Each structure stands twice: as C-alpha cells, then as structure tokens.
Amino acid sequence: MSRQIEVCLSPVMVPHYQMAGRIVVVIDIFRASSSICYGIDNGAHAIIPVATVDECLSYADKGFLLAAERNGEVVEGFNFGNSPYSYTAEKVKGQTVVLTTTNGTFAIQQAKQADQIVLGSFLNLTSICNWLIAQDKDVLLLCSGWKNKFNLEDTLFAGAVVHQIKKSFSHFCDAAIAAEDLYLQAQSDLRGYLLKSSHSQRLKELNIENDIQFCLKQDCCQAIPGLVGDRLVDIK
C-alpha cells in the first residue's frame, strides 16, 4: 500500500502537481463548495459551476435556476446567490442550478486532467473521507484560496480530511502535514480560529456571518458532488 495525499494550497500551483490517475477534491469553503454539497444533498438534479455572471446568463430561459452574487448581493434578475441557505430542498429539489463562483470554478478548470473531481466541505466531511478511502487512488486536495492566494478556511478543511483519512495512506507532502497541524490547532473552535484571518475580516464586511457558521457545520450532508461532463451530480 503506497497511496499518497497531496495538498495544493492555491490553484496557481496546479501545474506542478500530477492530476492524471488521481481524485482531486476541490475546496472552496466560503461558500461555493459548501453550498454545492448542501444543494446536491437536498436533491438538486445537478449544479453547473461557471466563472462569470455573463456565462451564467447564457443559461437563461432553459429551465435552470440561476445563482449569481457579487459583493454579497444577489445580481438583479437572478434567482438567488451563493448563500447555502438558498440551497434548501424546498428551493432546489429536482432542479438544475447554474452557479457563478470565481475561485471555485477556476480550481475546477485547473483540475480537468484528474480521474475524478469531487467537491468537499465540512458539511460532507466524513462522507467524502469514507468515499476517498474506498476509491483506492491517490488524492489531491485542491484549495481554491482567495484571489489565487492561500486562505485559512480551505486549508483547515484540507487538514481535516488528511486527519480523517491518513491511516489509509502512506505518503504525505509537506503541505498535507502543515494543513493537518493547523486543523488540529483550530478544530475545537474553527470559527474562533478563523476570526483572526484576513479573509474573515473581508467576509464580515459582506455581512454573511450566518453563512459562515453554517459552512463550518460538520457532517450534515452525505452527498458526494462529482463532476460529470460540465455538471456536478451526486456520484455516491
């Protein structure tokens, strides 16, 4: 057994990591990967991640729900934004949602060579960990970061995954070791730990504290959102 876990701390470092033959877990905790896990878990038929509001608009009038948000406000004419609270069963069950997300979509595009792309969040932490263990492949945890830079919340989640699956793996890169140690330091109070992050200050200005608290809940979802074509569907 010589399975490997690597953690890539920013999508701009992707060209230096092997994708082929691996499962890549795309992480964008605040809030794309959390909202997508929650929406798929609540019975959304599929979620299509796109990079721009214009790209999202190109799906108008095709029976899709359109989700676009800029600066914390739902863009005019769209059904809803990026808040996980928009992805309840009542709103998304049986629907296909087109979602704009800059950091998350860029990370997904960078990982196209992977055997399988899946999305991870604290909401489906244990579920995705059990699924990863069962796949018998090397794993790359890909943090979307913030504007191509490192961020704490994506790294903490990567560390949580490393901590939960490492017994089934034998090789770990330095970033996996660092992510796990940061997670172990923060795990008793993730919200408190993140209060000191620069990103958290920025999020505070967006007035989405409820979303942040929700995105840090663990194990309320079982879905494994995986990319099939251009769509994320439950591949569990």
Next chain:
Amino acid sequence: MSRQIEVCLSPVMVPHYQMAGRIVVVIDIFRASSSICYGIDNGAHAIIPVATVDECLSYADKGFLLAAERNGEVVEGFNFGNSPYSYTAEKVKGQTVVLTTTNGTFAIQQAKQADQIVLGSFLNLTSICNWLIAQDKDVLLLCSGWKNKFNLEDTLFAGAVVHQIKKSFSHFCDAAIAAEDLYLQAQSDLRGYLLKSSHSQRLKELNIENDIQFCLKQDCCQAIPGLVGDRLVDIK
C-alpha cells in the same frame, strides 16, 4: 501605522503579490539562504547566486570561488558545494563566491521588482527582524519551497519572522497567520518537527544531517545579505 506582512508560500505565486515598494525576504533554509548568510557574515566580499552549473562555470578563471553541488556531491572542478561548512571565514573571507542554487535563485529572479531583496535564515533571524522593523516598509516573506511546491522549513522560518516583528505591523495575510502558528507549534524542537516532513526524508538520503542541524541554529550571524545588482553583499 498600517504596515503589512505577507507570506508567499511558493515562487510560482509571486505574480499575485505586490513587489514594488516592498522589502522581499527570500528564504531557502536548506541550504542556500543559510549558506549565504553564513558566508557574508564570515566576510565574503559578495556572493553571486546563479541558477545552473553552466552559468556558474561562465565565471571560471575570473578570480571567483565557484560553488556547485548536485545530488549532494560537489561538482567536479568546483571549489565547493552548498554546505554552510564551506562558507567559513577561512574559506570565503575577502572572496567573491558564485553559487548555484535552483530554488533560491528562481525565487530571487521572481522578486526583481522589489525595492530591496534580502536573504533570511535562522542563522541571522533576530538580526534581519530588527533590520526589517527599522526599514518602515511593507514586507513580503518569499519561501523558495521545493520544486515550486510548499515546504515546511521555509514556512517555519517565515513564521519565526512574523512572530518576532508582528508588533510593528498591523496587517497580516492568512499565510502569515498560518506560518506563525506552525512555527509556534514547532519552535521547541524544530529538528524534531521537520523529521516528519517529506523534504526531510529526501534530505536524509543526501546524508547532510550536520548541515541541517547547522541551518537550524539561531542568531549566530548578524549579516543582512542584500541584492545589489547581481550580487549579494552585506547591506547592514
């Protein structure tokens, strides 16, 4: 007062950071930045960092000492390699050394837009921290990493600097926060902490344990190696 510290965890992320107007500290703990700090502190007139053995060879017969090492062995025809033990006063005092280093030289090249590039290592930790505080500029700590990926030892040093200078700064990126927390976790036994790193396994194969121990010594040097033209000289 609104001075900022950022930490860039890999040279490939440099395009996403501001360089102009800032001091950039290039970090390559095992072993380029450590050997350079030690050599300059021991009275080397200058050290010229180059990327390749061929580039190093182009300085032959000009009165320089040539340092090149590949796979832990001094390249044939060169005066010495990258071990800090080659940079004693006896060997380098009054001399100009041309040194090949892949990760470190790449990082220096990436930071060319900075107001001033300096080299940091545990050997000159307190000295460079005091110097940074006195400059009254924003600081970017640039980890050379390993083959463009994150490594633990450069990040731990960045964290040590953040820890020592943060009272004079008011803004910190997420990577600075993470680096400091990792350093605080590791500081009581840096060598022990690094034993679990993948890089450490690789270094063990190179049989340079004495060099590693030496590179983790704190505050045995006062030099501030700064880039002036293509040369590193003491700018203290």
